[in-house]
Amino acid sequence: MRVVSTAVVFCSIAVAQTAGIDLGAIDRGISPCNDFYQSACGLWMKNNPIPGDQARWGRFDELALRNRETLKAILEGAGVEKPGRTANQKLIGDQYATCMDEPGIEKKGLTGLQPTLDRIAKGSGKTWLAEEVARLHATGVSVLFRLGPTQDSKDSKKTIANLGQAGLTLPDRDYYLKTDAKSEELKVKYLAHVQRIFALLGHDADRAAAEAKAVMAFETGLAKVAADRVTLRDPQKRYNTVTLAQLGQTASGFGWDTYLKGVKVGETSFNTASPAYLNGMSALLTATPEADVKNYLTWRAVKDAATLLPKAFVAEDFAFSETTLRGVKEQAPRWRQCVVMVDRQLGEALGKEYVERTFGEEGKQRTLKMVGEIEASMEKDVQSLEWMSDTTKKQALEKLHKMANKIGYPEKWRDYSSVKIVRGDLVGNDQRVSAFAFQRQLGKIGHPPDNSEWGMTPPTVNAYYNAAANDINFPAGILQPPFYFKGGDDAANYGAIGAVVGHELTHGFDDSGRQYDGDGNLREWWTEEDAKQFKERADCIVQEYAAFKVTADTNQNGKLTLGENGADNGGVRLAFMALMDAIAKLDAAGGKSMPAVADFTPQQRFFLAYGQVWCQNISEEAARLQALTNPHSLGRYRVNGVVQNMPEFQKAFGCQAGQPMVSEKGCRIW
Ligand SMILES: [Zn+2]
Known part of the structure; x- marks a missing residue:
């Protein structure tokens, strides 16, 4: 169980003046210019082996687990049959209790199926x-x-x-x-x-x-x-x-x-x-x-x-789907499997309870401010591009200005009142929930899209860009450490949540997103020459990441990961520009720049915070699976792949030409 160490990590962050970067994660024996990821995360990786019930363990996963513990408390409370439960609490509580009732499931056998x-x-x-x-x-x-x-x-x-x-x-x-x-x-x-x-x-x-x-x-x-x-x-x-x-x-x-x-x-x-x-x-x-x-x-x-189904099925499914395919050694505690299930089935009913307990107005306002600043960076960035014509720039800015954002949770919660959850009927409940979801989806055909709908549940530690709606979405679950430190170091916040905001925004202009206009329509708004210029720059990134080794016989697929790698590169650059603007404003206001913390400059803390979001250990099986199927590169390359392209990074850490974190080509699209 990782509960204790997770709590300690978050407590220590909350009280320290340095709230932002994790000083205990840094391996000072490794030069940031030789291997920045190893330098930023070395001790963290050494001290945080993969728990037996996980395929991957990173700071990202620590946060996801913490969110699941919050959900567990909600579901345990809601699962107690007592008067006064709201319809919502009854729905999620009964389904959770049904999932937790393993003797009941054994007794039921295959009846449901x-x-x-x-x-x-x-x-x-x-x-x-x-x-x-x-x-x-x-x-x-x-x-x-x-x-x-x-x-x-x-x-x-x-x-x-x-x-x-x-x-x-x-x-x-x-x-x-x-x-x-x-x-x-x-x-x-x-x-x-x-x-x-x-x-x-x-x-x-x-x-x-x-x-x-x-x-x-x-x-x-x-x-x-x-x-x-x-x-x-x-x-x-x-x-x-x-x-x-x-x-x-x-x-x-x-x-x-x-x-x-x-x-x-x-x-x-x-x-x-x-x-x-x-x-x-x-x-x-x-x-x-x-x-x-x-x-x-x-x-x-x-x-x-x-x-x-009964244990024998669960165990056989686990042995192949988790152990063989992902390298997980032991089953997660039952409560975690059940929390994940309710989140998947009744995510907005559970998410509503989660948001009421955890997400404040402050977090929303702060994220909105960050989004505004990063959009301003993108505007500046587009205007400064030497390779893009004014015609395409004008269209790009138009798209940027039309981009909407959604933060935290849906304004209108999904109505599950037609879903019947029967205590003690896990398979039947799953079939009824699936039927509800299927009908709800099919019901959309022929109607104008409802862009206020969310594609992720509120406790999710993730974010996304939707090209058809031209909007960026940040669930409440990600707006916490190590992404966002309330009242913490600004430099770290720009490097962590700022880079996430920049990443999603850049998706609007990645190799796929760029083909959609500001109204979400697939339409060629690039001049032929600009499109050619874009592709040349994108190819540089394809080649760069295709050289990264994942396992002895598997490399990153440069084409599969192009959109995400492009978004990482653009996102970190935009967030860094926003940090520079913030520092300039501070300087102008009082002549006082952001101070150094623990001998790291704000610029260094920015990159360390970005790198440390991705500190992780991963099983060989899971790494292989990710390389073959997932458009995201491994944490190591999400960090080193980006910083080796950035003169800003090299300047911050005094790296010299010829060192591994100084790419000769310095790939850059945005
Ligand atoms: Zn992405």
């Missing part, structure tokens, strides 16, 4: 399959593809229907398709895992082995026709229309009409990132014996519910 398994076992025929897929989707089981709403990229005032690829169990198509030793080893382990789950359903060894083989073959077939992640990042490639009539011709192996009737969607045209996937999936259905397709559906239904 059995009707689904029976339906699949008995069903037959193309019509049945389409109806069954509709039923599975409506209860949150991901098979074959995904139907949902999306903002029309070329008319952001419209919400249209979208068909996406889905239904793979392994984290990425590459896990099925790659043939290196590690990938082959994982495939063998996956096959054994599927077989063991079928055995837990009571199937004898031969049958379970055959079923597992069929699942593997079918999912490999889906992986072969799936688009890769780099392609899916490209907004132009993601924008394709298919009509129902076309699907009837090119993807006739699936009963689209029947399916749409089943989910009560009357649309006749859809956006899809990958028409080839829908066609390939359909061909695969035609070519696969029905019994094998049914094995796949059964597998997906059980896998989806595994964490809600």
Whole structure:
């Protein structure tokens, strides 16, 4: 358990004059110019090994755990059946108590899931399959593809229907398709895992082995026709229309009409990132014996519910999904699994309670001020760019001025009053919550988008930019140490939360975001020459990060991580400019600059605060998984990749040409 050490870290920060950077994390034996990450985080990494129940442990994760402890207290209180609970408290409390009742779950066995398994076992025929897929989707089981709403990229005032690829169990198509030793080893382990789950359903060894083989073959077939992640990042490639009539011709192996009737969607045209996937999936259905397709559906239904089932299922799911894939050694305490579940299912009901207890007006105002300052930096930055024409600059500034921001929590909370939570029925509750979420999503199609809605729950330690809405979003969960120190060192606040604000803002102008205009429409607003200049600069970043090693046989994927790396580079620069402005204002007001703290200048503290946000230890398995699937680079490269591009950093620490933290190329877009 990390509870004690987490509390100590935050207490010591709260009382120290240096509230901001963690002096105890710094390894003074390492030169910042040789390896800044190791210098800023060396002792932290040494003193904070990965707990057995985590795949990664960083200062970021400490904060996430602290938020979960707050949520635990809320849910424990709400779970006690007593008069006076609000409808909201009853909802989240009953679901949490149901999740915590492990003896009750054992006793219930497979009762909750059995009707689904029976339906699949008995069903037959193309019509049945389409109806069954509709039923599975409506209860949150991901098979074959995904139907949902999306903002029309070329008319952001419209919400249209979208068909996406889905239904793979392994984290990425590459896990099925790659043939290196590690990938082959994982495939063998996956096959054994599927077989063991079928055995837990009571199937004898031969049958379970055959079923597992069929699942593997079918999912490999889906992986072969799936688009890769780099392609899916490209907004132009993601924008394709298919009509129902076309699907009837090119993807006739699936009963689209029947399916749409089943989910009560009357649309006749859809956006899809990958028409080839829908066609390939359909061909695969035609070519696969029905019994094998049914094995796949059964597998997906059980896998989806595994964490809600008796211990034997939970343990088997953990052994593969957490230990094999992510390197986690032991299961997290039950309460944490249950907190995560309620946050995922009923996030705004729980988030409302969280915000009432933790988030003050002060935090909101302070963040707003920071956002304003960083937007001003971006304006200055754009105007100063030598490579960009005035025409494109004008458009960029227009987009910047139209950017909206949302801070803390939604103004209007989601209404869960139609969701029925039954104490003691974990699987049933999950199906009803999933049905509510699915209907709510489908209900958006055909209506103007509601941009006041949030894509993250309030306790989340994260932030995001939404290109279709052109807004930046900062949940309450991130507006705390080590990102934001209330009443703490300004230099550190600019380096931490300031860099996060700058990061999200820069997403509006990264390789993907730049293709959208200020109204959220995919439209070319760049001159040809400026677009060319942008791409050259972006390529520099692609090459830089592609050289970073993650494991012995895996590097960062420079193209997959380009958007995030670009946002990190731009974000830190913008936050640094804002810090310089703040210092200049202080100097002008009283002739007194920000003081040095613990012999670090404000500039040095800025970079240390940025670096220390990313202090982390990560298992080899999780690092590999992140490199293959996640658009974010590892913490080490989010720090060193940025500072080696910044003369401001090199000046702050007196680094000389030729040292590792002084990049010869000095990649810079914004
Ligand atoms: Zn990002």
